Amino acid sequence: METFGARLHRAVRERGPLCVGIDPHPGLLARWGLADDVRGLDRFVGTVVDALGDRVAVVKPQSAFFERFGSRGVGILESTIRQLRDAGSLVLLDVKRGDIGSTVAAYASAYLDPSSPLYVDAVTASPYLGVGSLAPMFELATAHGGGVFVLALTSNPEGASVQRAATADGRTVAQTVIDEISQLNAGVQPLGSMGLVVGATIGETGHDLSRVNGPLLAPGLGAQGAAAADLRVVFGSSLPSVLPSYSREVLGAGPDPAALRAAADRLRDECRAVLAAG
Numbered sequence: 001m002e003t004f005g006a007r008l009h010r011a012v013r014e015r016g017p018l019c020v021g022i023d024p025h026p027g028l029l030a031r032w033g034l035a036d037d038v039r040g041l042d043r044f045v046g047t048v049v050d051a052l053g054d055r056v057a058v059v060k061p062q063s064a065f066f067e068r069f070g071s072r073g074v075g076i077l078e079s080t081i082r083q084l085r086d087a088g089s090l091v092l093l094d095v096k097r098g099d100i101g102s103t104v105a106a107y108a109s110a111y112l113d114p115s116s117p118l119y120v121d122a123v124t125a126s127p128y129l130g131v132g133s134l135a136p137m138f139e140l141a142t143a144h145g146g147g148v149f150v151l152a153l154t155s156n157p158e159g160a161s162v163q164r165a166a167t168a169d170g171r172t173v174a175q176t177v178i179d180e181i182s183q184l185n186a187g188v189q190p191l192g193s194m195g196l197v198v199g200a201t202i203g204e205t206g207h208d209l210s211r212v213n214g215p216l217l218a219p220g221l222g223a224q225g226a227a228a229a230d231l232r233v234v235f236g237s238s239l240p241s242v243l244p245s246y247s248r249e250v251l252g253a254g255p256d257p258a259a260l261r262a263a264a265d266r267l268r269d270e271c272r273a274v275l276a277a278g
């Protein structure tokens with residue numbers, strides 16, 4: 001069985017370094033001329049999948065925008081996941097789950113067990129009940145070739161007061177998360193399957209990402225103000241492991257499928273140039 005790290009490595013080589021988020025904000029539905037209801041959601045997501053599913057390495061549905069329509073929204077999420085996987089994109093579900101270990105085990109089976117209707121290639125997870133509490137996710141992901149992206153240094157300004165707080169040994173909270181994930185990926189080739197989320201907006205923070213040996217998801221590009229060139233400052237020598245992620249910046253180009261594709265291609269090429277120069 002091929003690991004998630006290996007599958008991601010191949011997808012990025014074949015399709016380029018880009019993750020596109022599916023975040024159907026009410027404002028975007030309106031701009032696309034769609035109603036803020038389940039039909040509008042279905043049309044919006046269908047257009048994105050048809051336009052991008054066969055050319056983008058990773059697609060990241062944001063679960064919140066589906067959940068807000070209840071069971072019918074979650075039903076659309078299920079079919080979206082299936083269609084994206086059929087089209088060849090890796091699916092990273094942005095759900096930021098975290099809890100005590102026994103509950104994390106249930107989240108793991110919801111997203112990382114191939115028999116689940118919401119089975120995806122990877123999920124985002126929150127480490128604030130302790131990275132160790134996420135062990136059932138790491139274990140199920142490893143067993144089935146999946147991945148987990150753990151929040152480390154998030155793109156929002158409010159994150160810093162928690163994530164950069166000092167622990168008893170002097171490291172920041174974020175650095176302890178980074179170090180624990182690095183241990184899980186140690187020695188794995190070509191890339192570990194346990195990733196981190198590090199926002200492109202955060203600037204130079206002095207955190208050491210050099211031993212992560214896993215993918216670094218970089219949200220915050222575009223709508224939140226960061227540009228591809230900022231990746232250099234944030235990631236330095238870790239640039240080759242960065243997976244740049246854009247949602248509204250791409251989705252705002254719709255609903256014309258050709259315009260969606262052009263936006264994704266342009267951002268992928270910009271990021272590829274920055275990552276290659278690193």
Ligand SMILES: O=c1ccn([C@@H]2O[C@H](COP(=O)(O)O)[C@@H](O)[C@H]2O)c(=O)[nH]1
Pocket residue numbers: 021023062094153154155156197198199219220221222223224245246247248249
């Ligand atoms: O630190 C983080 C972690 C996750 N996100 C998520 O990424 C997208 C960003 O959307 P844009 O439209 O590109 O701003 C969204 O789903 C967030 O929940 C993040 O922004 N920062």
